[in-house]
Amino acid sequence: MPPDDLVTMEKIVSLARRRGFVFPSSEIYGGLGSAYDYGHYGVLMKENVKDRWFEAMVRERDDIVALDSAVILHPRVWEASGHVTGFADPLVDCRFCKRRYRADQLEDAECGARPSKHPGETENCDLTEPRQFNLMFQTRIGALEEAGLDAYLRPETAQGIFVNFKNVAQIARRKPPFGIAQVGKAFRNEITPGNFIFRTLEFELMEVEFFVPPESAEQWHRYWIDERVAWHRRYGLRESHLRVRAHGPEELSHYSSATSDVEYRFPIGWSELEGIANRGDYDLRAHTESSGTKLEWVDGEERYVPHVIEPALGLTRSLLAFLVDSYDEEVVAERPRTVLRLHPQIAPVKVAVLPLVPRDPEMSTRARNLYEELRRAVVAEYDDSGQIGRRYRRQDEIGTPFALTVDEQTVQDETVTIRDRDSLAQERIAIAGARELVLDRLAREWKTPKPD
Amino acid sequence: MPPDDLVTMEKIVSLARRRGFVFPSSEIYGGLGSAYDYGHYGVLMKENVKDRWFEAMVRERDDIVALDSAVILHPRVWEASGHVTGFADPLVDCRFCKRRYRADQLEDAECGARPSKHPGETENCDLTEPRQFNLMFQTRIGALEEAGLDAYLRPETAQGIFVNFKNVAQIARRKPPFGIAQVGKAFRNEITPGNFIFRTLEFELMEVEFFVPPESAEQWHRYWIDERVAWHRRYGLRESHLRVRAHGPEELSHYSSATSDVEYRFPIGWSELEGIANRGDYDLRAHTESSGTKLEWVDGEERYVPHVIEPALGLTRSLLAFLVDSYDEEVVAERPRTVLRLHPQIAPVKVAVLPLVPRDPEMSTRARNLYEELRRAVVAEYDDSGQIGRRYRRQDEIGTPFALTVDEQTVQDETVTIRDRDSLAQERIAIAGARELVLDRLAREWKTPKPD
Numbered sequence: 046m047p048p049d050d051l052v053t054m055e056k057i058v059s060l061a062r063r064r065g066f067v068f069p070s071s072e073i074y075g076g077l078g079s080a081y082d083y084g085h086y087g088v089l090m091k092e093n094v095k096d097r098w099f100e101a102m103v104r105e106r107d108d109i110v111a112l113d114s115a116v117i118l119h120p121r122v123w124e125a126s127g128h129v130t131g132f133a134d135p136l137v138d139c140r141f142c143k144r145r146y147r148a149d150q151l152e153d154a155e156c157g158a159r160p161s162k163h164p165g166e167t168e169n170c171d172l173t174e175p176r177q178f179n180l181m182f183q184t185r186i187g188a189l190e191e192a193g194l195d196a197y198l199r200p201e202t203a204q205g206i207f208v209n210f211k212n213v214a215q216i217a218r219r220k221p222p223f224g225i226a227q228v229g230k231a232f233r234n235e236i237t238p239g240n241f242i243f244r245t246l247e248f249e250l251m252e253v254e255f256f257v258p259p260e261s262a263e264q265w266h267r268y269w270i271d272e273r274v275a276w277h278r279r280y281g282l283r284e285s286h287l288r289v290r291a292h293g294p295e296e297l298s299h300y301s302s303a304t305s306d307v308e309y310r311f312p313i314g315w316s317e318l319e320g321i322a323n324r325g326d327y328d329l330r331a332h333t334e335s336s337g338t339k340l341e342w343v344d345g346e347e348r349y350v351p352h353v354i355e356p357a358l359g360l361t362r363s364l365l366a367f368l369v370d371s372y373d374e375e376v377v378a379e380r381p382r383t384v385l386r387l388h389p390q391i392a393p394v395k396v397a398v399l400p401l402v403p404r405d406p407e408m409s410t411r412a413r414n415l416y417e418e419l420r421r422a423v424v425a426e427y428d429d430s431g432q433i434g435r436r437y438r439r440q441d442e443i444g445t446p447f448a449l450t451v452d453e454q455t456v457q458d459e460t461v462t463i464r465d466r467d468s469l470a471q472e473r474i475a476i477a478g479a480r481e482l483v484l485d486r487l488a489r490e491w492k493t494p495k496p497d
Numbered sequence: 498m499p500p501d502d503l504v505t506m507e508k509i510v511s512l513a514r515r516r517g518f519v520f521p522s523s524e525i526y527g528g529l530g531s532a533y534d535y536g537h538y539g540v541l542m543k544e545n546v547k548d549r550w551f552e553a554m555v556r557e558r559d560d561i562v563a564l565d566s567a568v569i570l571h572p573r574v575w576e577a578s579g580h581v582t583g584f585a586d587p588l589v590d591c592r593f594c595k596r597r598y599r600a601d602q603l604e605d606a607e608c609g610a611r612p613s614k615h616p617g618e619t620e621n622c623d624l625t626e627p628r629q630f631n632l633m634f635q636t637r638i639g640a641l642e643e644a645g646l647d648a649y650l651r652p653e654t655a656q657g658i659f660v661n662f663k664n665v666a667q668i669a670r671r672k673p674p675f676g677i678a679q680v681g682k683a684f685r686n687e688i689t690p691g692n693f694i695f696r697t698l699e700f701e702l703m704e705v706e707f708f709v710p711p712e713s714a715e716q717w718h719r720y721w722i723d724e725r726v727a728w729h730r731r732y733g734l735r736e737s738h739l740r741v742r743a744h745g746p747e748e749l750s751h752y753s754s755a756t757s758d759v760e761y762r763f764p765i766g767w768s769e770l771e772g773i774a775n776r777g778d779y780d781l782r783a784h785t786e787s788s789g790t791k792l793e794w795v796d797g798e799e800r801y802v803p804h805v806i807e808p809a810l811g812l813t814r815s816l817l818a819f820l821v822d823s824y825d826e827e828v829v830a831e832r833p834r835t836v837l838r839l840h841p842q843i844a845p846v847k848v849a850v851l852p853l854v855p856r857d858p859e860m861s862t863r864a865r866n867l868y869e870e871l872r873r874a875v876v877a878e879y880d881d882s883g884q885i886g887r888r889y890r891r892q893d894e895i896g897t898p899f900a901l902t903v904d905e906q907t908v909q910d911e912t913v914t915i916r917d918r919d920s921l922a923q924e925r926i927a928i929a930g931a932r933e934l935v936l937d938r939l940a941r942e943w944k945t946p947k948p949d
Contacts, residue, residue: 065668071571073660073788077646078638080567082661085669088563104876111540115532116682116699119523184636184650186530186686186698194529198636198650208525209534216517217537218882230568230682234638246638247568336525424556430670 052372054312058241060383061368064442066090066393067242079238079245086443087364089393089424091249094280094363095228097390098251101276102226109224109253110217114205116230117196123181125335126204126328128197131299133177134236139170147236148175182232198232203355206254207328210340214256221342221351222265224255228360240313242361249360256342256351259326263303265354266323270305273319273356277307277363281388281493282370286310287318300327309366318366319358326350367391371444373495377469380434385444386467386494389487392444395423396483399436401452403429411476412451415461418480419449423487441466447483467494504824506764510693512835513820516894518542518845519694531690531697538895539816541845541876543701546732546815547680549842550703553728554678561676561705562669566657568682569648575633577787578656578780580649583751585629586688591622599688600627634684634698650684655807658706659780662792666708673794673803674717676707680812692765694813701812708794708803711778715755717806718775722757725771725808729759729815733840733945734822738762739770752779761818770818771810778802819843823896825947829921832886837896838919838946841939844896847875848935851888853904855881863928864903867913870932871901875939893918899935919946 061067065084071077083091103109123129135148142158154170161168182198199205206213206225213225228251238244257265270289277287292304302325309318329340329350341350371386389395396419400412409429419425426445428436433450440448448464455461460473463482474482513519517536523529535543555561575581587600594610606622613620633652639645651657658665658677665677680703690696709717722741729739744756754777761770781792781802793802823838841847848871852864861881871877878897880888885902892900900916907913912925915934926934 063668065665068661068664070567070657071574071660072664073784073790073792074571074573077567077569077571080569082564082566082657084564084661084665085562088565091565104872107879110537112534112536113540113543114534115522115529117529117532117684119526119529121526122523182636182638184634186634205522205534208523209520209536212520212524213517213536216515232569332525338525340525420556427559 052312052369054241057312057365057368057372060372060385060442061087061241064439066368066443079235080247081242081245081361083361086393090367090387090391091360091364093391093393094360094367095249095251097280098276098358098360098363099226099228101279102224102251102253108219108222109226109255110213110219112206112209112213112225112227113229114202114209114227116199116232117184117186118199118205118208120194120196121335122204122208122332123197125331126207127299127331128181128200128204129179132181132200133179135175136178136236137172137175139172141171144170145236146170146172150237178236180233180235182234200233201231201357202227202229202250202252203254203324203357204328206252207332207340207353208336210256210329211338214342220344222255222257222261224253226251226253228252240311242365243311243313243316245361248362250357251360251363252355252357254324255354255356257354259349259352262323262325262352262354266303266305266321269354269356270307270321273321273358274307277309277318277366280367280391281386281491282309282366283493283495283497285497286370288315290315298322300324302327309369311366311369318362319356322355322357324353324355326352328353370495371493382438382441384441384466387444387446388491388493389446390491392446393424394426394440394443394445395487396447396449397426397428397436397440397445399428399433399448399450401433401450405456407456408451408453411455411459415449415451415476415479419483422480422484437464447486449479449483504764504821506693509764509817509820509824512824512837512894513539513693516891518820518895531687532699533694533697533813535813538845542819542839542843543812543816545843545845546812546819547701547703549732550728550810550812550815551678551680553731554676554703554705560671560674561678561707562665562671564658564661564665564677564679565681566654566661566679568651568684569636569638570651570657570660572646572648573787574656574660574784575649577783578659579751579783580633580652580656581631584633584652585631587627588630588688589624589627591624593623596622597688598622598624602689630688632685632687634686652685653683653809654679654681654702654704655706655776655809656780658704659784659792659805660788662708662781663790666794672796674707674709674713676705678703678705680704692763694817695763695765695768697813700814702809703812703815704807704809706776707806707808709806711801711804714775714777714804714806718755718757718773721806721808722759722773725773725810726759729761729770729818732819732843733838733943734761734818735945735947735949737949738822740767742767750774752776754779761821763818763821770814771808774807774809776805776807778804780805822947823945834890834893836893836918839896839898840943840945841898842943844898845876846878846892846895846897847939848899848901849878849880849888849892849897851880851885851900851902853885853902857908859908860903860905863907863911867901867903867928867931871935874932874936889916898939901931901935 066087068082069076070080070082155167156170159168187193301322304322306317307319308315333340398416400408416427450462462471518539520534521528522532522534607619608622611620634650683702753774756774758769759771760767785792850868852860868879902914914923
């Protein structure tokens, strides 16, 4: 089955909703444009993606330390960084119908108010000159009018890293090349959010700012592109759905001297999954100039402003890619099933324990005991609701790699069946060894069974 | 040594800064009132506190599921919840000097502008009647003026849970008593933030909304008070530093029918660590009325609006309590040391590996290999910078439970010393068994060596 023809955004949205991964936010109040809430499995899966990222970027390395800076920073941070003037979209208004558009997205500028000379047709809007609309959410700190301060919600976590550069470098006793990692919420007042959780007003970013000697910046830029592609591959994204694309000069951000996107083949087409920018010395210089604090590397005679390589991945965009890539439908024994072939480390639940006849006390006691043993080691689920086939389908749809079923034979010989999500193979194994076997299989190297 | 006389907030602030737990935010721009950034050890420690909370509240239970809702919800959520009208502090202004005060905190209302009849003295302010100042941060969604929406940053995560009640109850197949857990940022435009990370404008909340049949609400309220006190005790807070205090009728929040605070003896005095509120059916009824969606429990003939018990803990306030409770100073062999006697599960780093003479290749190779082995299992640190005594002091100050030192004898007999942070006992153990021994000791039941 060619998955590319199969996976539509509608199917992902529907599964995510049906199984409690992602709900439209504020739904009982009619929703709030492009905002989403994450249900139980969404939370577990997000935590897995975050953990694997943090492991690869911080725990497995000696050259990156963690930081968690505030969402609301001093407003001068955003003046210095160029966001107050440069982080904007060009907007135009229609003089007749008052609609507002992005100046670079004018395909549907059909006026709702302007009388047409041709009955039944609509006239095009009569547009003003473009004005810059800043994408930062604004707020105000303080009840004291004289001391109140207009402030912004951060549109990226990076600036919180730059302004802490000196503190961290001193205390962490690190010299370049070294990096600072941060995971946290960012907010952008997007004119055109959409495509489910691909672009939302608030989103979690996982960013590293990696500080290097200027002469090695290009080399480190290539290094980080390769590293990040390898990470997405490691957790199951298929090679044929990933590509690297360098930005043309006209699409570079105001701070960037070179950016490459790791693109993924989403149902909406090839789109940015992760951006890897060479920010040069733009930010450290800007904050040095603005604050008067020298943000540079000094060691004896050596003194320079490090250049910065930034791999920046949206957490929920990564989650969306994992959902899309793992989504599969197939017909088994004339019955259709939907399955998320997620990497076991990304799957929200690792193993389910199912008593075949839940009301049978012999079965339910054994199933319960096995579940209690397993949950101490991994995220497990006890599932005793509905027909066994329905329970398997539920576990398939949330991507649970293994299901252990307690049946009549279990009561006789203390064995259970283990069902493999991907191959659907079922084996009988001893209850006594079930925990070890599950842990062992979860730790095995895993590769998606879908064509690469 | 009586710790209560010893631990001042200044000492905690100083250690947190010196060792990279917590920095003042936007420091190079002069700071931003009460905002803080968390450094490497602060991030690791926060993650530990969060994990232990999530484990106790979600992973170890079958009756609580997770949720992660948006920070910016539909503004009608906050109208229905009563926050738009009720979540406010009373403020008064001085007609002369224009200073603004909380009407309930007027001790220092000394006028800076009003001429006094008595030279050298100051006159009291001439105050206006109190006005209500809402504590929610406001912002605005959307660049389209006609479709733009005034919105709020959530001051609590609870409302995101209530508006998802129906979705979650259906999909999670749960009936009361069951709960929904959420960890996330909240924002309050406090008039009087302060006391380091005790009260900040933005902070992470860990909340459970536990839905119960109305007749069992009081019983569940008591249950959750006991559970939460046990959790704080489990991770090391001393009994003599914890107490439970029921709110008087005049201090109850607008939604609460009963609240008990778990109070901790902070350096600023007994103060709220965690609030456990009985919110009754206030919120579900309010959102039912406002949205038209019935938020109730229905099962055949059974139909009722559940009551809600809410244990709500501030993550960084919990972190502050752990820092305060574990802080210790002592003199050992005539040399003073500062040590964080943190529970091993809360400590940011579990074990440090120290080559006695870092330049000795025999020692550094063995130390490096041991470190690589340990870090695959737990958060470990390789520390080869400075005198060995200085390295021990550093590890003591970040609360690392164990330090393994590779010395000359290691090169001869493949043993290392293991140093216990609390007792300072040193033993020689075989490198081959070091990993198992460290894991075993970390998993042991732990009790603070400080007087309870």
